[in-house]
Amino acid sequence: MAAVVLGWNPATAFGAGPGRTDFAAAAATVDSTGLFGTRWRVGRGQRLDLGTDVWLFAQGRHGRGLLGHGIVASAPQPGAALPARLGLLAGIVFDLLLTPGDALPAELLTASVPDLNWNAVRSTGTIVPAQAQASLRSAWASYLRSLPVPEGWQGAVDPTIPLPGSMPQDTLRQVAVNRFEHDPDAVQRCVAFHGTSCAACGLSMQQIYGPAGAEYIQVHHIVPPAAIGPDYVLDPVSDLLPMCPNCHAMSHRGAPDPYTPAELRQMLASSAGPRRAPNPLPGAVATPDQLSALADAERLREAPENRREAAEDRREAEQIMNPRPNTQ
Structure with a gap:
């Protein structure tokens, strides 16, 4: 599946058309709900299928670098606020927006993803070459893992949730979760x-x-x-x-x-599945000796013949250790 990088100048409004807003409001919405949807102006000949990965690239003097990730939620189409000759509006849903100061620097992108010309990213979208997609995801995921986990992010509770943008969209499936x-x-x-x-x-x-x-x-x-x-x-x-x-x-x-x-x-x-391992200390990890002793005790409790044998063994041991005195 294709991926596209959208260029954006932090000094301008975020998005286009009815979803136009400021970046701080968009980032706050992602933090509180996990998603932010907006419209984005793309080129007339730009083909963006539903589910296409979208990367947000900050430009200008505020610091260049990757600032967010999302997907295409609606195909490009003419908008009432945008003449067709100027482009089309695509629906984009962002699932991660970093603060401008935390962007993945363009210098690191140039070194780790050389197949994409980061000096020529267009605001209307630059397609990521197929051979560059894996390295882009790897660089993005590694960088996100180096940052503090965002407070309230679902992945802080369930680490099986992948980092936004770390996996291709066609390898994921939508799951309704509570x-x-x-x-x-x-x-x-x-x-x-x-x-x-x-x-x-x-x-x-x-x-x-x-x-x-x-x-x-x-x-x-x-x-x-x-x-x-x-x-x-x-x-x-x-x-x-x-x-x-x-x-x-x-x-x-x-x-x-x-x-x-x-x-x-x-x-x-x-189903006679695996039984819970006994743990004598709630909230702690039992030692091997403790587990062995508990297993022995369980066997003695469950098998009467074992109890009799154990009792006989104890009596024999006591007789050996404490022989009766000879009265003759």
């Missing part, structure tokens, strides 16, 4: 109350992956979508539950409503 499950404040309050173990299977990511999994867990919204009205107010404690990625994904396979944690536990039990 916005409450990606609300950082709601997630934090839910985990603070319920802890970081999965409410369905009991899995602790730290217990499995060690320090890398510490405090990581997804959350699941248990209220069926049909029950959510316009006046609905989220209660992070009663409406959200921590779930590991596996159980969370399975819960959303329920139809018409998601599977409940109880239903997931029943599935696990009926």
Whole structure:
């Protein structure tokens, strides 16, 4: 799929036509909602298919560099506020807009993406050569990872969400997600109350992956979508539950409503799936010795014959260690 770079001077208005605004307002909208839609003037002969990747390139004395990413949401067409001879208006939806001072510098782009002439980017759009798209995505993703994670970004809660622009649009698919499950404040309050173990299977990511999994867990919204009205107010404690990625994904396979944690536990039990590893210290990682001791204790509790054998072994050991005195 094609990709295009749109040149923009930060000293001018952002967008064109009915969506024209200032950049600060557009960036604030992206921060609060995740998206900002506007119209953009493109060349008459410019073909931009729906879903085409759009990169925003800042120009002028304010500092040149990549400033944002979006996609084409509506094909170029004539606009009432723009004579056809001057170009067409394309609908663009931006999913990331950096502050001008945080743009990926043009010098780095020239070095890492030499197949595109960054000194000749047009405001009406410059097509990114096919051989340059991979290097552009790589440079963009690496640069974004070097910046602090934006507060409130969904990826701060769910790291499986790719960075905007890091993957081609045709490798992604639209997934309807519950916005409450990606609300950082709601997630934090839910985990603070319920802890970081999965409410369905009991899995602790730290217990499995060690320090890398510490405090990581997804959350699941248990209220069926049909029950959510316009006046609905989220209660992070009663409406959200921590779930590991596996159980969370399975819960959303329920139809018409998601599977409940109880239903997931029943599935696990009926399928004889892996049992939860015992953990004697809630919120901590058990040592191998502790797990071995608990496993031995579990076997003794479940098998009566083992209990008898263990008792006989103890008696024999006591007789060897403490032999009865000879009274003859």
